[in-house]
Amino acid sequence: MRIVFFGTPEFASICLQKIIETNHTICAVVTVPDKEKGRGKKKSFSPVKGSALYHKLRVLQPENLRVESFINQIKNIEFDVGVVVAFRILPREVYNLAPRGMFNLHGSLLPKYRGAAPIQWSLINGDKETGLTTFFLQDKVDTGNIILQEKVKIEEEDDFGTLHDRMAQFGSDLIIKTLEKISSGEVKTEAQNNSLASNAPKITKEMCLINWSKASTDIHNLVRGLSPIPAAYTIFNNKIVKIFKTKISDINSTLTPGCFEIADDKLFVHTGYKKILIEILQIEGRKKMTISDFLRGYRFADSNVKKFES
Numbered sequence: 001m002r003i004v005f006f007g008t009p010e011f012a013s014i015c016l017q018k019i020i021e022t023n024h025t026i027c028a029v030v031t032v033p034d035k036e037k038g039r040g041k042k043k044s045f046s047p048v049k050g051s052a053l054y055h056k057l058r059v060l061q062p063e064n065l066r067v068e069s070f071i072n073q074i075k076n077i078e079f080d081v082g083v084v085v086a087f088r089i090l091p092r093e094v095y096n097l098a099p100r101g102m103f104n105l106h107g108s109l110l111p112k113y114r115g116a117a118p119i120q121w122s123l124i125n126g127d128k129e130t131g132l133t134t135f136f137l138q139d140k141v142d143t144g145n146i147i148l149q150e151k152v153k154i155e156e157e158d159d160f161g162t163l164h165d166r167m168a169q170f171g172s173d174l175i176i177k178t179l180e181k182i183s184s185g186e187v188k189t190e191a192q193n194n195s196l197a198s199n200a201p202k203i204t205k206e207m208c209l210i211n212w213s214k215a216s217t218d219i220h221n222l223v224r225g226l227s228p229i230p231a232a233y234t235i236f237n238n239k240i241v242k243i244f245k246t247k248i249s250d251i252n253s254t255l256t257p258g259c260f261e262i263a264d265d266k267l268f269v270h271t272g273y274k275k276i277l278i279e280i281l282q283i284e285g286r287k288k289m290t291i292s293d294f295l296r297g298y299r300f301a302d303s304n305v306k307k308f309e310s
Contacts (some may be wrong), residue, residue: 001183002079004098005048006030012085012167012252013262015105018085018172020055027079028058030087060152060197060299077269083175084137085307095137102183105171106133106142108111109149110199115200123225124201126217130163132171134178145189147178158182159227159245203230210234210243211257211310215273220246234258235309236283244288245280256306265292269308 002025005016007212011039019028029052034045052059062070074097080103082095095102108118109131122130135144152167178247181187203226209220210232219232223246226232229240253270255261260269260278268275283289289297 001025001081001100001179002027003179004028004030004074004082005085006076006090007048007085007088008032008046010047011107011171012087013051013166015083015085015172015175016048017254018176019179020051022176022179025056026052026055027077028060028074030055030062030074033061033063045154046234065089065094065146071097075162076118076297080181082137083179085171085175089141090137092139098279102137103134103147103178103182104137104142104144106135107167107171109133109151110135110142111197112196113200114197118200118201119167120160120203120225122154123158123160123163124221126221130167132167132174134174135192143192143194144167145191146280147181147187147189148174150174161228179229207231209310210308212269212308213272213310214249214275216253216271217274219276220248231282232254236307239284241284241295242282242288242310243278243280244282245278247277247279249275249277251275256307258310260306260308262295262306263297267291267295289305 003019004027007013007016008031016029016062029048031046031048034043037044038041049059060073063310064070071093074094079098081100082098084090084104086104106118108122110133113121119130129151133149134147136147138144150170153169154163208226208230210222212219223232223243227244231244233239233242245298249268251268251274253273253275255270257271258269260267269276269278279291280288281291281294
C-alpha cells in the first residue's frame with residue numbers, strides 16, 4: 001500500500017524504518033519543523049526527518065496543520081492509508097483524506113492512558129503490564145475505534161528508556177500487522193469503552209520534583225517513569241540533583257522525609273514509608289554517576305542534617 005507517515009521522535013523513527021523494510025511504499029513523511037538549538041542556533045531536525053532523509057523520502061514540515069497549502073499538499077499525494085506515531089493532533093480535514101483510513105499507534109492498551117505520556121504513566125503508577133493499540137483517528141484524541149492491541153509485560157528493572165525501546169519494536173510490528181489487515185480488507189474494529197478511560201497528561205517539570213513524604217514505592221516508580229529523561233529530581237544545597245535509579249528497602253523511616261544518611265557506601269533517604277536507596281544520580285553541573293562514585297567525590301559535614309528538599 002501507499003502510505004503517508006506522520007511522526008516526530010525516535011519511537012516513530014523506529015516504526016518508520018520497519019515500514020520501509022516491507023513492500024509498502026512511503027509516499028511522504030510529515031514531521032515537525034526544524035528547530036534552532038544551542039548558542040550557535042544550529043538547526044536540528046526530528047529523528048523521523050533524519051530517517052526520511054537517509055532513505056531519500058519526501059518530507060513535509062508544516063507549521064500549521066490546518067492551512068490550505070498543507071491540506072492541498074496531502075490531497076495531491078496518491079496514497080491509500082495514513083500512519084501516525086507520536087505526532088500532533090491531526091484535524092479532520094487531514095485524516096479524512098486517506099482513502100482507506102488513517103490510524104495511530106498509541107503506547108497503551110486504550111482506553112487506558114489516553115494522552116501524551118502513556119509509557120511514563122504506566123511506570124509511575126506501578127503497573128505490571130501495558131501495551132500498544134492501533135486505532136482509526138477521530139476528532140477527540142485517542143478515542144477512535146480499536147484495530148489491534150498487544151500486551152507488553154513491564155519488568156521490575158524497566159525504566160522509561162528500556163520500556164520505550166522495547167515498545168517501539170513491538171509497536172512497529174503491530175503497525176505492519178495493521179497494514180496487512182487494511183490491505184486485505186479484513187479490518188474489524190471495536191469501539192472504546194469510554195467509562196474505562198484514564199488520562200496520561202504531558203510530563204511537566206513540576207511533576208518531576210520528588211515529594212519525599214510519599215512512600216518509597218511511589219518515589220521509586222516516579223524515578224523509573226522519568227528515567228533517563230526528563231528525570232525525577234530533588235534539591236540539595238540549592239542545586240538540582242537528578243535521580244536516575246533507586247532501590248526500595250525494607251527499613252523503616254525514622255527521620256523527617258528527605259533526610260538521608262550514608263552507610264557502607266550506600267545512600268539511604270527517609271520517606272513517608274520505608275527508606276529508599278539512591279543508586280545513580282547527577283548533581284547540577286556534574287556528570288551522571290553511581291552513588292559510590294558520588295560518595296568518593298563529595299564530602300559532607302557530619303554535624304549538619306543532610307536533607308533533600310521537596
